[in-house]
C-alpha cells in the first residue's frame with residue numbers, strides 16, 4: 136500500500152525569513168522572498184479580503200458580547216485573520232478542517248452560523264454545529280490532540296480513494312505537545328493528505344515562543360519528520376493562501392503532508408479572563424497592529440483599483456449584518472433541556488443512565504430547579 | 513457457559529476443535545475483517561509478526577497492508593488517528609501492546625474517544641475498539657502486568673468488557689467491532705492460552721450481560737477476566753467443605769449488569785468480588801457499593817473484596833504473593849460470621 140512508498144525524505148530547510156508576497160505597505164514583493172510562489176489573482180484576493188473583514192467584525196462583536204457577559208469565554212483571533220482565512224480558503228468544501236478553540240473565524244468561513252459556533256463558548260453544549268455537514272470537527276481544547284484526528288481522517292479518506300485533504304490548526308505552544316510530534320510523524324510515515332498550519336502568534340497564554348522551542352523556526356521541525364515545511368508571514372494572507380493551496384494540491388495528489396508556520400500575533404488577550412499586560416509590552420502590541428493583515432491587503436487592492444468604494448460599502452454592509460445576526464442570536468436565550476444530558480453518551484440506552492435520567496426528571500417535576508430557571512442567562 | 517453456535521447454514525460452522533482464547537480472538541478479527549471492509553487493524557507489531565501475543569497472526573497475509581499494518585510506535589498516535597478514521601466511517605480495531613503502555617494514550621481515550629459522541633450531540637460517534645492485553649500472572653517484567661480497568665470503567669462514554677474464555681472472546685470481540693460506540697476490549701493475558709472445544713462462529717450472551725457460570729446457594733463470587741478461574745477454583749474447594757458457591761463472570765465492567773448480580777445476591781444473601789488490581793479505589797469498590805445499595809436488606813453480611821495488595825504490580829518472582837488465590841477467597845469468606853445468616 137501507500138505505506139510502502141519509497142523513502143523520499145525532505146531535507147530542504149524552510150527559509151529563514153518568512154515567505155511573503157505582499158509587504159507591509161501592500162506592495163507586491165518579488166525575488167527570493169516569495170519562495171517561488173506567486174500572487175493569487177485579483178478575484179481571489181478580493182474574496183480573501185472580504186472574508187477577513189467579515190471575520191474581524193465577527194471577532195470584535197463577540198469580544199464585545201463577552202464583555203457584556205453573554206459568553207462564558209471567547210478566545211479571540213484578532214490579528215490572525217491572515218492565517219485563519221488564508222489557510223481555510225485553500226480548502227474545498229469536501230475537505231475537512233480540524234480547528235482549535237482559537238479558530239472560530241475559520242469556522243465562519245466554512246459557512247457555520249454564529250449561533251452554532253458560539254454555542255460552546257456561551258455554555259449551552261460543548262459543540263453546536265454539524266461536523267459532517269460542514270466537514271469541520273468539533274473545536275479541540277486539549278492541545279494538539281485534534282492534529283492526530285486530522286491525520287487519521289485523511290488517511291482513512293486515502294484508503295477509500297477519496298480525494299480529501301484534512302487541514303488542522305495548531306498554536307505555537309501546542310507544537311511542544313507529544314501529540315503534535317506524533318501527528319507530524321504519523322502523517323509523514325503514512326504520507327497522509329494532511330496540512331498542518333501552525334499559527335505562531337508568539338505566545339501560549341503568557342509563555343513566549345523562546346520558552347517553547349529552541350528551533351530557529353517552527354517550520355524547521357518539518358525537516359526532522361521528512362516533510363516539507365514553510366515559514367510564512369502569517370499576516371500576509373496572500374502568502375498563506377498560496378502556500379497552503381500548494382500544500383493542499385500536493386496532498387490531494389498523493390504527495391503527503393506539509394507543515395506550514397504562519398508568523399502572526401494575537402492582538403487581543405488569550406481569552407477574556409486573561410491579563411496580557413502581565414507578560415507583554417504595549418509597544419509590541421502597537422508594532423504588530425501596524426502590521427495588520429487586513430490593512431496590508433487593502434492597501435494593495437486599492438492601489439490596484441480592485442477595491443472600489445462600492446465594493447467596500449457592500450463588504451461593510453455584509454459584515455454589519457453578520458454582527459447584527461450574532462448579537463441577535465446571542466441575546467436570545469437558548470432553550471436547554473436538562474434531560475438531554477443523558478441522550479448522547481452512548482448510542483444504545485444504558486439502564487443506569489435511564490435511572491439517573493428518571494431521577495432528574497422527578498426532581499424537575501418537583502420544581503427542584505424552578506428558582507434557577509428564571510435567572511439563567 | 514451458554515455457548516451456542518450460530519449456524520445460519522450448516523456449512524458455516526466448523527466442527528468443534530480445541531481453541532485457545534488467543535486463537536478465538538484471531539478468528540474473530542479474521543471473520544470481522546472478512547465480513548466488513550471498513551474493519552481495519554493497526555498497532556505495534558500487529559503486521560508480519562502477528563502481535564506479541566499472535567492475536568493478529570496471519571491477518572496481514574490474508575487482508576493486505578491496506579487493512580492491517582504496523583503503526584509507528586506511539587500510543588496516543590494510534591488512538592488519536594483511530595478517532596479520525598472512525599469519524600470517516602472506518603471501524604478501527606487498534607491494539608495497545610500491554611496495559612501499562614496504554615497510558616500515553618490516556619488523554620485521547622478520556623478526552624476524545626469517550627466524549628466525542630457527547631460533545632457533538634450524537635452527530636459523531638466512534639465505532640472503534642481498543643484491544644488491551646491486561647493483568648498479570650504471566651511472569652512479565654515491570655509495566656507488563658497492570659490492571660488498568662478501573663481507569664477506563666470510571667470514564668463515562670466508554671464501554672469496557674473483559675472475556676474470560678475462548679467462546680466469549682470470539683463472540684464479544686465480534687460484538688464490540690459491530691458496536692457503534694467505542695469499546696475498551698480487555699484481554700486477560702494469563703487466559704490467552706486457555707483452551708476450550710469450540711465450533712466457530714459462536715454467539716454467547718450479549719456482551720453487556722454477566723453470566724452465572726456456576727450455580728450455588730450460599731455465596732455469590734463475582735469475578736471477571738482472570739479471576740473467574742480463581743472464583744471457580746474457590747467454589748470447587750468450598751464445595752468440598754460443604755459451601756455452595758455461585759460464581760458470576762461479570763464480562764462487562766461498564767455497563768454493570770445489576771440485574772444478574774442482584775438476582776444472585778438476593779438468592780445467596782452474600783457476595784464477594786475478586787480482582788487482581790489494587791483494592792483501594794479499585795473496581796471492586798464500585799461492585800461492593802452497588803450491590804450493597806441495591807440489595808442491603810437481602811444481605812446477611814458486608815460485601816467483601818479480595819484483590820491485589822495496594823502496591824505497584826510486583827516482579828515475576830513475587831507476583832504469586834500478590835495475586836488473589838482461591839485460598840485467600842475462602843479465608844475471606846471465613847471472616848463472615850456465618851451463623852448470623
Ligand SMILES: Cc1ncc(C[n+]2csc(CCOP(=O)(O)OP(=O)(O)O)c2C)c(N)n1
Nearest residue numbers: 237276277278306307308309336338339340
Ligand atoms: C493539553 C493541554 N494543556 C494545557 C492546556 C491549557 N491551555 C489552553 S490554551 C493554552 C496555550 C496554548 O498556546 P498555543 O498553542 O500557542 O495557542 P494559542 O492559544 O496561542 O492560539 C494552554 C496552556 C490545554 N488546553 N491543553
